[in-house]
Amino acid sequence: GAGxxxxxxxxxxxxxxxxxxxxxxxxxHTALYWYxxxxxxxxxxxxxxxxTGAADDxxxxxxxxxxxxxxxxxxxxxxxRTERGDSAVYLCASSLTTSPQETQYFGPGTRLxxx
Amino acid sequence: xxSVTQMEGPVTLSEEAxxxxxxxxxxxxxxxxxxxxxYPGEGLQLLLKATKADDKGSNKGFxxxxxxxxxxxxxxxxxxxxxxxxxxxxxxxxxxxxxxxGKGTMLLVSP
Numbered sequence: 674g675a676g677x678x679x680x681x682x683x684x685x686x687x688x689x690x691x692x693x694x695x696x697x698x699x700x701x702h703t704a705l706y707w708y709x710x711x712x713x714x715x716x717x718x719x720x721x722x723x724x725t726g727a728a729d730d731x732x733x734x735x736x737x738x739x740x741x742x743x744x745x746x747x748x749x750x751x752x753x754r755t756e757r758g759d760s761a762v763y764l765c766a767s768s769l770t771t772s773p774q775e776t777q778y779f780g781p782g783t784r785l786x787x788x
Numbered sequence: 789x790x791s792v793t794q795m796e797g798p799v800t801l802s803e804e805a806x807x808x809x810x811x812x813x814x815x816x817x818x819x820x821x822x823x824x825x826x827y828p829g830e831g832l833q834l835l836l837k838a839t840k841a842d843d844k845g846s847n848k849g850f851x852x853x854x855x856x857x858x859x860x861x862x863x864x865x866x867x868x869x870x871x872x873x874x875x876x877x878x879x880x881x882x883x884x885x886x887x888x889x890g891k892g893t894m895l896l897v898s899p
Contacts, residue, residue: 715889779832
C-alpha cells in the first residue's frame with residue numbers, strides 16, 4: 674500500500690515568510706510524528722499526535738512552530754516568520770499505535786531552504 | 789536525557805568485507821533499540837530492531853544484539869555489498885513514543 678507522503682518535496686522561501694508543510698500518513702495509522710534533520714545530523718523529534726491531539730510537543734523549538742491534525746489523518750506543520758536557521762529536512766512518520774516497540778514509517782521529507 | 793552515540797564515518801570497505809558500526813546509548817528505563825537506513829535519494833527505512841535485553845534483531849544479513857550491560861547495539865554484517873552503501877542511524881525509544889537518533893554513519897562499499 675501507499676507509504677507516508679509529504680508535500681512539497683522542496684520549499685524555498687525568504688526569511689520572515691510563513692510556510693506550511695503537509696504530511697499524509699499511512700491509512701489507519703493513529704500516531705503521527707514530525708522530526709527535523711539538519712545537515713550531517715540525525716533526525717530530531719518535534720511533535721507527535723495520537724489521533725487529533727498533540728500528545729507531546731516538547732521538541733518544538735519555539736512558538737513560531739505549530740502543527741495540526743484536525744481529522745486525525747493529514748497533518749500540517751506551520752512555521753511563522755521563518756529564519757535561516759529553520760533550513761533543514763522536515764520528516765514525517767506514522768505508526769499503527771504509539772507503543773515504543775511499534776515501527777515508525779518515514780516519508781521522504783520536505784527540504785526547506787530559507788534565504 | 790536520552791542520547792545515542794555512533795561511530796563517525798565515513799566507513800569505507802571493499803565488497804565482501806566484514807562490517808561493524810558501533811552504537812552506544814544513554815536512556816532511562818529499558819528502551820527499544822532500532823537501526824534505520826537511508827539509501828541515497830530515499831527516505832529513512834527501518835532495518836532492524838530489538839525491544840528487550842539480549843534480543844537480536846536481524847534483516848538483510850545485518851544483525852545487532854541489545855546489550856544492556858554495555859548499553860550497546862552494534863550493527864554487523866558478515867559480507868557487505870556495494871548496494872549496502874547508505875547512511876545508518878541508530879535510535880532508541882525509551883517509552884515516550886519518540887525516537888532519539890544518533891548522528892548517522894555513512895558506509896561506502898567499493899567493488
